[in-house]
Amino acid sequence: xxxxxxxxxxxxxxxxxxxxxxxxxxxxxxxxxxxxxxxxxxxxxxxxxxxxxxxxxxxxxxxxxxxxxxxxxxxxxxxxxxxxxxxxxxxxxxxxxxxxxxxxxxxxxxxxxxx
Amino acid sequence: xxxxxxxxxxxxxxxxxxxxxxxxxxxxxxxxxxxxxxxxxxxxxxxxxxxxxxxxxxxxxxxxxxxxxxxxxxxxxxxxxxxxxxxxxxxxxxxxxxxxxxxxxxxxxxxxxx
Numbered sequence: 426x427x428x429x430x431x432x433x434x435x436x437x438x439x440x441x442x443x444x445x446x447x448x449x450x451x452x453x454x455x456x457x458x459x460x461x462x463x464x465x466x467x468x469x470x471x472x473x474x475x476x477x478x479x480x481x482x483x484x485x486x487x488x489x490x491x492x493x494x495x496x497x498x499x500x501x502x503x504x505x506x507x508x509x510x511x512x513x514x515x516x517x518x519x520x521x522x523x524x525x526x527x528x529x530x531x532x533x534x535x536x537x538x539x540x
Numbered sequence: 541x542x543x544x545x546x547x548x549x550x551x552x553x554x555x556x557x558x559x560x561x562x563x564x565x566x567x568x569x570x571x572x573x574x575x576x577x578x579x580x581x582x583x584x585x586x587x588x589x590x591x592x593x594x595x596x597x598x599x600x601x602x603x604x605x606x607x608x609x610x611x612x613x614x615x616x617x618x619x620x621x622x623x624x625x626x627x628x629x630x631x632x633x634x635x636x637x638x639x640x641x642x643x644x645x646x647x648x649x650x651x652x653x654x
Contacts, residue, residue: 533582
């Protein structure tokens with residue numbers, strides 16, 4: 426069974442379009458995340474949602490908007506795509522533990538190419 | 541805030557020789573530390589984790605790491621490299637300073653030569 430799944434796996438689109446990437450986790454976790462991995466493999470956190478509240482937003486352009494219809498889903502919507510948005514986007518989930526660590530489980534990634 | 545530095549962007553070893561991937565961290569609290577591996581065109585997989593228990597941590601595929609507080613290090617080692625170990629490795633730190641957010645290092649690409 427897939428713990429954290431993302432769709433689509435590959436996404437090729439034109440500059441200026443609006444697109445969404447979906448993420449679902451079946452682990453019962455209460456926190457979900459989106460990361461961007463650039464061409465140099467550097468992973469940077471974009472958002473996290475805990476109990477449907479945004480708790481991290483790392484200077485991401487407002488063209489990017491996370492949408493969480495329920496605790497098991499955190500979708501990433503991107504408006505007016507730009508060339509620099511080309512990257513691999515990873516979804517992750519964890520169970521928040523106060524004062525403890527929150528090991529994250531990652532999805533397989535979505536490779537976005539903007540032409 | 542916590543941070544992590546992976547000292548080598550690329551490490552190349554011969555098959556059967558030891559692997560050492562270096563990681564130093566910065567944290568104002570008792571950190572949790574992780575190593576993740578990413579094989580080409582694949583997602584991230586947890587190799588091992590340190591969470592204030594034993595300082596020598598054993599992970600999957602024969603990897604292990606030692607938490608050294610005095611050196612603020614969490615280097616990843618393996619006695620004998622296999623071709624299948626070729627991948628990107630990420631050192632990660634997490635502490636309570638930022639909602640236990642995980643901060644990733646820049647990654648180390650491991651190449652294994654036959």
